[in-house]
Amino acid sequence: MRVNQISVFLENKSGRLSDVTRTLADNNINIRALSIADTIDYGLLRLIVNDPDLATQVLTDNGFTVARTEVLAVEIPDRPGGLAGVIDILAAKNLNIEYMYAFVGRSGDHAIVVFRIEPVEDAITVLQEGGMRILRGEELHSL
Amino acid sequence: MYFWDKKTECMSLDELRELQGERLKNTVRFAYDNVPFYRRKLDAAGVNPEDIKSIDDITKLPFTTKEDFRDNYPFGMFAVPLEQVVRIHASSGTTGKQTVVGYTENDIGVWSEAMARTLSAGGTTKGDIVQNAYGYGLFTGGLGAHYGAEKIGASVVPISGGNTKRQLQIMQDFGCTVLCCTPSYAVLLGESAAEQGIDTSKLPLKAGFFGAEPWSENVRREIEEKLHIDALDIYGLSEVMGPGVSYECMEKAGLHVSEDHFYPEIIDPETGERQPDGYKGELVFTSLTKEALPLIRYRTRDVTYLFSDNCGCGRVFRRMHRVLGRTDDMLIIRGVNVFPSQIESILMEIDGTEPHYLIVVDREKGRMDQLEVWVEVSPKMVSDEVRKLEAIERAIVAELESLLGISLKIRLVEPKTIARSEGKAKRVIDRRDLNQ
Numbered sequence: 001m002r003v004n005q006i007s008v009f010l011e012n013k014s015g016r017l018s019d020v021t022r023t024l025a026d027n028n029i030n031i032r033a034l035s036i037a038d039t040i041d042y043g044l045l046r047l048i049v050n051d052p053d054l055a056t057q058v059l060t061d062n063g064f065t066v067a068r069t070e071v072l073a074v075e076i077p078d079r080p081g082g083l084a085g086v087i088d089i090l091a092a093k094n095l096n097i098e099y100m101y102a103f104v105g106r107s108g109d110h111a112i113v114v115f116r117i118e119p120v121e122d123a124i125t126v127l128q129e130g131g132m133r134i135l136r137g138e139e140l141h142s143l
Numbered sequence: 144m145y146f147w148d149k150k151t152e153c154m155s156l157d158e159l160r161e162l163q164g165e166r167l168k169n170t171v172r173f174a175y176d177n178v179p180f181y182r183r184k185l186d187a188a189g190v191n192p193e194d195i196k197s198i199d200d201i202t203k204l205p206f207t208t209k210e211d212f213r214d215n216y217p218f219g220m221f222a223v224p225l226e227q228v229v230r231i232h233a234s235s236g237t238t239g240k241q242t243v244v245g246y247t248e249n250d251i252g253v254w255s256e257a258m259a260r261t262l263s264a265g266g267t268t269k270g271d272i273v274q275n276a277y278g279y280g281l282f283t284g285g286l287g288a289h290y291g292a293e294k295i296g297a298s299v300v301p302i303s304g305g306n307t308k309r310q311l312q313i314m315q316d317f318g319c320t321v322l323c324c325t326p327s328y329a330v331l332l333g334e335s336a337a338e339q340g341i342d343t344s345k346l347p348l349k350a351g352f353f354g355a356e357p358w359s360e361n362v363r364r365e366i367e368e369k370l371h372i373d374a375l376d377i378y379g380l381s382e383v384m385g386p387g388v389s390y391e392c393m394e395k396a397g398l399h400v401s402e403d404h405f406y407p408e409i410i411d412p413e414t415g416e417r418q419p420d421g422y423k424g425e426l427v428f429t430s431l432t433k434e435a436l437p438l439i440r441y442r443t444r445d446v447t448y449l450f451s452d453n454c455g456c457g458r459v460f461r462r463m464h465r466v467l468g469r470t471d472d473m474l475i476i477r478g479v480n481v482f483p484s485q486i487e488s489i490l491m492e493i494d495g496t497e498p499h500y501l502i503v504v505d506r507e508k509g510r511m512d513q514l515e516v517w518v519e520v521s522p523k524m525v526s527d528e529v530r531k532l533e534a535i536e537r538a539i540v541a542e543l544e545s546l547l548g549i550s551l552k553i554r555l556v557e558p559k560t561i562a563r564s565e566g567k568a569k570r571v572i573d574r575r576d577l578n579q
Binding site for chain 2: 005007009010011016037038039041042043044046063064065066067069098099116
């Protein structure tokens with residue numbers, strides 16, 4: 001039900017993002033989704049990859065500081081109002097979205113959006129009661 | 144040439160050495176009889192107060208260090224009961240504990256006298272309006288300059304540090320003639336005046352007394368050009384007294400030590416051997432008239448040299464070159480003493496592991512010294528949310544600012560980006576151009 005996301009601390013200087021993507025490419029790791037949160041001096045690169053354990057290891061070995069978090073990948077009807085419907089469900093139960101970003105691939109005729117919501121247990125219950133489908137890690141990686 | 148007390152400042156060398164000998168004898172006897180710490184120290188060194196017969200016997204005495212202040216915190220170094228102490232100041236210690244100093248009424252009088260000499264040497268008289276922008280508080284700068292200026296009879300404006308706009312407004316409105324502050328703040332005032340279109344050549348300001356941090360001849364020229372004043376260097380440290388321990392005359396060629404109160408020596412910091420005049424080494428002071436806190440051969444950790452060729456002003460007091468460096472890793476930033484060990488202990492507390500950090504001190508043109516601490520992020524600090532990192536940054540800044548008493552910036556950097564040499568990281572990069 002939950003998907004492993006890895007976050008990498010990056011200073012804002014040229015070449016650092018390519019160091020990450022190059023390290024992953026050299027180890028045959030596929031990036032499925034990503035987002036960057038940044039400040040003036042540094043950023044956090046959040047990634048969903050097909051092999052989070054291997055990615056964590058090779059990035060750490062290459063001197064990056066990596067954190068792991070569990071996020072939810074939710075199928076969203078790919079039509080106007082699709083995303084609004086999901087967010088309404090969460091808002092109705094007072095669940096705050098820490099952040100979210102779109103997945104690169106599609107699940108059939110659905111888009112996929114990655115959500116970070118605390119507490120994650122409540123979010124799962126609320127979304128499922130609202131009729132939303134949450135993808136498991138394996139499903140996501142096999143898309 | 145200007146003097147506060149020409150008779151004393153220009154006495155003969157023989158008279159001075161005689162006076163110093165007498166006063167040293169009294170000081171050693173007084174310290175031995177009233178401070179258990181000194182009694183133990185002298186006994187351990189096999190020295191009896193009776194052995195001190197002239198100023199040349201000073202080399203028989205053991206040294207005192209900043210660590211001794213820490214070990215006797217807060218009042219263990221005092222030679223008089225607290226009923227006789229009328230003032231207490233404090234400055235940073237190496238590890239959390241402050242270095243505490245006390246003054247009797249008489250001590251305050253001597254200090255005021257020393258500062259009166261300092262300000263008079265740069266032409267300050269009772270007709271002057273002194274804008275005192277040194278910080279008032281535990282730091283000795285503010286009250287030290289204040290009492291000296293009052294002793295002269297000048298009108299003191301105790302504006303303290305900061306609020307540059309108001310400083311310039313008052314400087315113009317009051318017609319201040321003398322400025323006291325750190326040299327970097329004087330540069331900032333000059334830059335800000337220019338930005339505001341204030342023509343400083345039209346202001347009555349004529350002299351400035353700048354100290355509490357290292358500076359250089361280049362900075363002197365910059366201040367003199369920007370503010371159209373004579374910029375004079377002053378030196379002091381709270382353990383010895385505060386500002387006014389040594390001061391420049393209008394020759395601007397080294398700082399005369401008020402030797403009748405504070406006896407200077409230069410030693411080899413490795414061996415403790417006394418160095419002849421002209422040789423560089425660690426500056427050591429012995430107080431000759433202090434009551435609350437007699438100081439015997441206190442190692443300042445400041446590196447300089449003394450010289451005694453006759454100064455054009457006629458003062459008998461030897462001069463010290465402006466401070467050339469430190470024998471320890473203490474930094475002086477905006478007049479505040481900062482030890483890397485203090486920063487390290489806070490980072491250790493916050494992260495729970497040995498921190499990799501770098502202290503970067505910079506002085507951009509026309510700005511105050513900037514203190515930046517680079518901290519390598521540890522896996523414990525990083526999560527998926529930027530605001531958690533920002534919260535850690537804020538916590539570090541708050542802890543450090545509260546401990547050090549100055550503002551600073553934290554910069555989180557990636558692991559292994561701070562250079563390690565032979566396993567040990569270089570802790571400080573000081574980009575200020577201090578010795579030109």
